[in-house]
Amino acid sequence: MGLIALFQTNVPMVTILWCLGQLGYNMMLAPFVACMSDRVPDANRGTISGFYGAGIAVGQTLGNYVGAYLVKQGNSGLTAGWIIALCVFGLIGIVTVLIWPREQSSKDSVSRKTSAHDILASFIPPVGKGVGDFYYALSGRTLMMAGYWMVNTYVLYITTDYIFAGQPGAEKRGASLIASMSVIQLIVTLISALLAGPVTDKIHMRKTPVALAACLFAIGILMPLLIRKPLGMYLFALIAGFGYGVYNAIDQALNVDVLPNPDQAGKDLGILNLANTLSTVLGSLFTSAIIGGFKAATHSGVHTPMAAYPVVFIVAIVFVLVAAFLIKRIKRVK
Secondary structure (H helix, E strand, O other), X not given: OHHHHHOOOOHHHHHHHHHHHHHHXXXXXXXXXXXXXXXXXXXXXXXXXXXXXXXXXXXXXXXXXXXXHHHHOOHHHHHHHHHHHHHHHHHHHHHHHHHOOOOOOOOOOXXXXXXXXXXXXXXXXXXXXXXXXXXXXXXXXXXXXXXXXHHHOOHHHHHHHHHOOOOOOXXXXXXXXXXXXHHHHHHHHHHHHHHHHHHHHHHOOOHHHHHXXXXXXXXXXXXXXXXXXXXXXXXHHHHHHHHHHHHHHHHHHHHHHOOOOHHHHHHHHHHHOHHHHHHHHHHHHHHHHHHHHHHHHHOOOOOOOOOHHHHHHHHHHHHHHHHHHHHHOOOOOO
């Protein structure tokens, strides 16, 4: 992340460095998530998942808020953003190790030799009877997050090229709108995430609240499609933010519940974690393909035709609703 500050105009280097950053991020995230299966009893899993979801939601929202402020500062602000990323990622690993609950020593544990075959086998997704729920959860999260990234990755362009299209100072007005949206999202996602986890533990349900949260997120995406004004984006922040907070709070607990073999939780949760990376790629590909198609059709050059974004919203809504349908197909969890 920090090196991108030195190569901001070099697209190949930015691409390589971004991929390296994603490699490090996912190496950190996969074992972090696996700890929920190892350490948290099922009766409390929703509550702990709620704190996990709140952390993600608050972090992403604060990132949008800080990013919106830095955009207003021009090139110096963008450089500062990458330096902040360097500091945050550099410190968080150290902080996590310092406060992480200590595990018992493994010196007295039964050990066995690990062969190349064992290592290769650890990359094989679960197969056999009873793995359907696992793949419904994997597909559902992939499509849900693809819909999420289709909108949120391009929110600056949505505000400048859609909400404030053709208006003077569109970029700065868009950045200000994103900052206000971030405050709304921060409040609603934090409240919904912290409430949803304990509630699902009480009612012993995971699947239905996750599916309903996805539907709520789809309704939020519908708002800027129906209302091409700042109000539409504020409603998106409010409704989609609440749905996303609930979704993130419960989905990780749901993922743990559908694991086919608890003894291989780390491996299987690592595969489920692919949904995070794959969804980012899918969301970016679909949105950029739609925008690129409209640009080519209208010969608009560097400016994105305003008509492209309603199509983006519709495709994102379809992704999210299909995700809700797939999650409802899970049989082993209420």
